[in-house]
Amino acid sequence: MEKDLLEKEAAVMEEGREEDFMVVKLSKPYRFEGKEVTEVDLNGLEDLTGADMISIGRMMRKRGNTDASPEVTMEFSFFAAMQATGMPLEFFYGLSMKDSMRIKTRVNYFLMY
Secondary structure, three states: OHHHHHHHHHHHHHHOOOOOOOEEEEEEEEEEOOEEEEEEEOHHHHHOOHHHHHHHHHHHHHOOOOOOOHHHOHHHHHHHHHHHHOOOHHHHHOOOHHHHHHHHHHHHHHHHO
């Protein structure tokens, strides 16, 4: 999946399109609290700090998550996306599996590169 994202980003750059890699286009419109959402802008990840990561770790432990590498879990990605976007956690929990993986992959990509 990571390779697919890198290839997509390269194709976008080659074509000269102005597409923001950190804006996740949802596979289909998603209704949340009476609004239709078609994309999730994760650019706010740039503003998160080490303190935010510690806070996320604490929230995860309160929910019973004891993974050895929590930063690669879906739950961590949702918490990071929540803090980056200001959307509630329930928004991310209600996404389709396909779109959930898109969010997770994009957050993981951001953390690695």
